[in-house]
Amino acid sequence: MTISFLLLAAITIIGTAAAMTLKNLVHCVLALSLGLVGLAALYLQLGAQFVGFTQILVYVGAVAILAAFAIMMTRSADPTASNAAASFRASGALIAVLVFAVLAWATISGTSAQPIFTAAPEGSVGQVGAALMHRFVLPLEVIGLLLTAALIGAGILAMDEHRGTR
Amino acid sequence: MFETIDQIFVLIKHWLLGYVPGMAQPLISAILSVVPVVIAFPLLFAITTVLERKGLGRMQNRYGPNRTGWFGILQPMADGIKSLTKEDIVPRTADQLVHFLAPVVMVIASFLVYAVVPLGRNMVIADLNAGVLFFFAIGSMVELSVFMAGWSSHSKYSLLGAMRAIAQMISYEMPLVLASVVVIMAAGSLSTVTIVNMQAGYTGIWPHWYVFTPWGITGFIIFMIAATAESNRCPFDMPEGESEIIAGYFIEYSGFKFALFFLAEYLGMFATSAMAITFFLGGWAAPFSFLTWIPSYVWFFGKLLTIICAFIWVRGTLPRLRMDQLMNFAWKFMLPLSLINIVGAGIWHFMPAGFTRWGVVSLLILLSCVLLSRGLRRNKWFHVRTYRFAS
Numbered sequence: 001m002t003i004s005f006l007l008l009a010a011i012t013i014i015g016t017a018a019a020m021t022l023k024n025l026v027h028c029v030l031a032l033s034l035g036l037v038g039l040a041a042l043y044l045q046l047g048a049q050f051v052g053f054t055q056i057l058v059y060v061g062a063v064a065i066l067a068a069f070a071i072m073m074t075r076s077a078d079p080t081a082s083n084a085a086a087s088f089r090a091s092g093a094l095i096a097v098l099v100f101a102v103l104a105w106a107t108i109s110g111t112s113a114q115p116i117f118t119a120a121p122e123g124s125v126g127q128v129g130a131a132l133m134h135r136f137v138l139p140l141e142v143i144g145l146l147l148t149a150a151l152i153g154a155g156i157l158a159m160d161e162h163r164g165t166r
Numbered sequence: 167m168f169e170t171i172d173q174i175f176v177l178i179k180h181w182l183l184g185y186v187p188g189m190a191q192p193l194i195s196a197i198l199s200v201v202p203v204v205i206a207f208p209l210l211f212a213i214t215t216v217l218e219r220k221g222l223g224r225m226q227n228r229y230g231p232n233r234t235g236w237f238g239i240l241q242p243m244a245d246g247i248k249s250l251t252k253e254d255i256v257p258r259t260a261d262q263l264v265h266f267l268a269p270v271v272m273v274i275a276s277f278l279v280y281a282v283v284p285l286g287r288n289m290v291i292a293d294l295n296a297g298v299l300f301f302f303a304i305g306s307m308v309e310l311s312v313f314m315a316g317w318s319s320h321s322k323y324s325l326l327g328a329m330r331a332i333a334q335m336i337s338y339e340m341p342l343v344l345a346s347v348v349v350i351m352a353a354g355s356l357s358t359v360t361i362v363n364m365q366a367g368y369t370g371i372w373p374h375w376y377v378f379t380p381w382g383i384t385g386f387i388i389f390m391i392a393a394t395a396e397s398n399r400c401p402f403d404m405p406e407g408e409s410e411i412i413a414g415y416f417i418e419y420s421g422f423k424f425a426l427f428f429l430a431e432y433l434g435m436f437a438t439s440a441m442a443i444t445f446f447l448g449g450w451a452a453p454f455s456f457l458t459w460i461p462s463y464v465w466f467f468g469k470l471l472t473i474i475c476a477f478i479w480v481r482g483t484l485p486r487l488r489m490d491q492l493m494n495f496a497w498k499f500m501l502p503l504s505l506i507n508i509v510g511a512g513i514w515h516f517m518p519a520g521f522t523r524w525g526v527v528s529l530l531i532l533l534s535c536v537l538l539s540r541g542l543r544r545n546k547w548f549h550v551r552t553y554r555f556a557s
Contacts, residue, residue, distance in 0.1 A: 026317055030264065033310060053299040061306025061339075065332060068313050072329070125295040125356055148505065151340075155497045 004045060012038030020092075025071050033064040050125045172461045175202065176288050199291045203280050210470075211432045212242035218478050225482035245425075252421035257320060260418065264318035269419065269426040272311035276433035278304045282358050283440045286450045286463035290359055297358040298350060301441055302343055305396075308434060309335050312415050315427070319418035327414025330489065331398060331405035337496040338395035338402075342438075344504035345388040348381050348511040349445040358441075362449030371455045375448040380528040381511040384535075386446040388504050390473075393438035395496070397431060400481040404489060439473040440466075499538050506534045 015035025019028045036059040043052035132140050170177065179198045186194045216231065216239060223230025231238035256265055282297035284290040294300050309332050316328020350356060353364040367374050376382035395402040398414075406414035416427040443449060447469055450462035487495070510527045517523035 024261075027261075027264070030310075030314065049294060049296040050299065053296050053303040056303040057299065057306055060310060061303065062336075065309055065313065065336065068310075068317070069329075069332070072317070072325070125299075151501070151505075155501065 005042070008038050008041045008045060011035070012042065026068065029064055029067045029071065032067075033060050036060055036064070048124055050128045168459045168461075172287060174461075175286070175463070196291075203285070203291065204277060207277075207280065207433055207436060208429065210436060210467075211429055212246075214432060214436075214474055215242050215245065217474070218481075221475070221478045222482050225479075249422050249425040254421040254423060257418050259320045261318040261320065264314050265418075268311050268315035268318060269416075269423045269430070271314065272308055272430040273426050273433075275304050275307040275311060276430040276437065279434075279437040280440075283437065284359050284362050284444060284449050285466050286461065289450075289463060293357060293359045296356045298346060298356045298361075298441075301358075301437075302339070305434075305437075306339070308430070315419070316415035319415075321418050323412055324415050324417050327405050327417065331415055334395055334398070334402065334405060334492060334496075337493060338392045338500075341388050341496065341500035341504045342392035342396060344501070344508065345385040345392065346441070346445050347504075347508055348385045349376055351508070351511050351515070352376060352382075358444050358449075362444055362451070365448040366451055368455035373448055373451055373453060373455070375446065375451075377446040377448075379514065380524065380531055381507050381514055382446055384503070384507045384510070384531050386442065388500055388507065389442050389445065390476075392500065393435070393442060394477065394480065395492070396438055397435035399435065399477060401484040401487050402492060403486060404492065435477065436470065436474075439470055439477075442473065443469045494542060499542050502538055503531075503535060507531060 012035050015031050015033075015038055018031035019035060022028050022031060037056060040052045040055035040059075043055060179195070182198060183191060183195055219241065220230040220238065231241040234240040234244045256262060279301055281291045282294055282300050312331045312335070313328055316324045316326075316331070319325075349361060353361040355361060355364070365373070365375050372378070377386045394400075398405050416424060419427060443466065450466040452458045452460060452462075452465055510530050513530070514523055514527050517526065
């Protein structure tokens with residue numbers, strides 16, 4: 001357990017905890033993105049470059065922005081708007097404890113059976129690419145087709161809005 | 167001799183590292199790599215502001231700055247002193263912490279991007295395996311800081327500017343990424359250094375840059391248009407439209423925070439231009455085989471300045487687009503064209519080398535370009551515009 005791991009873990013935990021406790025929803029989104037960046041940094045520390053950068057690209061670049069847009073579009077930008085999640089404190093705590101228990105049980109029972117790898121895998125991006133292109137090529141193609149269809153579909157939805165005008 | 171001049175910065179770094187005890191070497195090595203970049207690009211920013219103001223002045227039949235120093239060359243100094251001595255005003259209703267953090271996050275993200283840019287032979291801060299992914303990931307953090315600036319100012323103008331900026335950045339990020347996918351396909355790597363090395367070598371005197379292929383030139387043009395939009399420059403400068411929303415998301419910033427936004431915007435422009443050079447224009451390689459004796463970093467910065475001049479030229483030439491024109495152009499023209507470009511690059515890869523594949527791929531791209539632009543112009547005719555509300 002190195003100093004950098006402790007720092008990154010602290011950033012992640014503080015960010016996610018702030019996302020749940022802060023009053024202002026926009027602050028929650030920003031705190032959540034801080035926690036996600038911390039998580040991405042933890043991935044990077046483990047040598048998983050692809051997962052780490054994709055985490056930042058997807059969660060900070062897309063999900064956090066989407067959440068911010070949703071907040072701005074659906075309610076007024078009033079800073080005193082209350083955080084709805086605060087009213088589900090008891091059930092939320094119960095769910096959190098249950099999830100933690102399941103994860104802890106899985107981790108503890110899993111590590112005893114298998115040896116712990118200490119050396120970081122090398123060339124992870126190349127390996128991910130090779131695995132996607134050889135073993136998982138069919139799922140990749142299906143997902144690619146689906147996403148391209150969604151992209152073109154979004155364009156077509158926007159295309160017919162103002163027929164004949166402008 | 168040429169080798170020494172080409173590697174002079176690398177040699178100086180190793181020479182300095184020799185005086186450092188072994189324990190501190192990784193840290194000092196990182197500092198010695200980062201500090202020149204952190205100095206060089208703001209300096210380039212200062213030069214660019216003068217170039218831009220003089221160039222725009224030239225295009226608009228006026229002098230531009232000519233009072234400070236020789237031909238106004240000291241203008242950035244005056245600007246810097248002015249913005250440092252100005253009062254830093256924060257609106258009373260603003261969200262103090264987020265308002266302070268927005269320019270900080272933006273400048274940090276803009277500087278981080280330079281970690282993967284190869285500035286010359288053996289001159290890159292970090293040769294990451296996933297360098298291209300890193301570039302786009304950090305670039306997406308800029309959007310978050312734009313949102314932070316626009317929202318925290320608690321002003322309608324800045325919020326509108328932030329909405330426009332984010333919508334535009336997200337829309338144009340798609341063609342930007344898809345245009346660089348062809349390069350990743352051709353080079354077979356996400357590392358920027360490998361991409362530059364794959365374009366090395368000459369046929370006769372001509373280099374093997376990706377821009378000299380049909381899919382490469384298409385990708386380069388798409389990339390540059392998307393880069394103009396990403397950096398909020400004319401003709402895509404609606405997020406800052408001075409005549410409509412004054413200055414966009416950073417309207418409530420004054421003094422040096424405003425200067426930081428300005429700096430971050432130009433740094434972003436340089437970074438995307440540097441990536442365009444890396445992807446399509448062979449990075450630091452010389453354009454002709456008989457010019458390889460000129461040091462690699464000279465070529466890199468020469469190409470960068472050329473692209474900057476093109477940006478200034480475009481800014482002085484084209485009028486601003488409307489929001490719907492901007493979105494239509496991104497989603498109905500650039501996006502389909504970049505998808506077809508990827509198909510073209512695939513065909514190029516699997517066809518035997520020769521004039522046939524040139525013909526086939528060029529025909530595919532040109533045909534789709536014509537059809538898409540006809541589709542974009544469908545149901546549109548140009549006539550005197552009637553104003554519903556103003557007349």
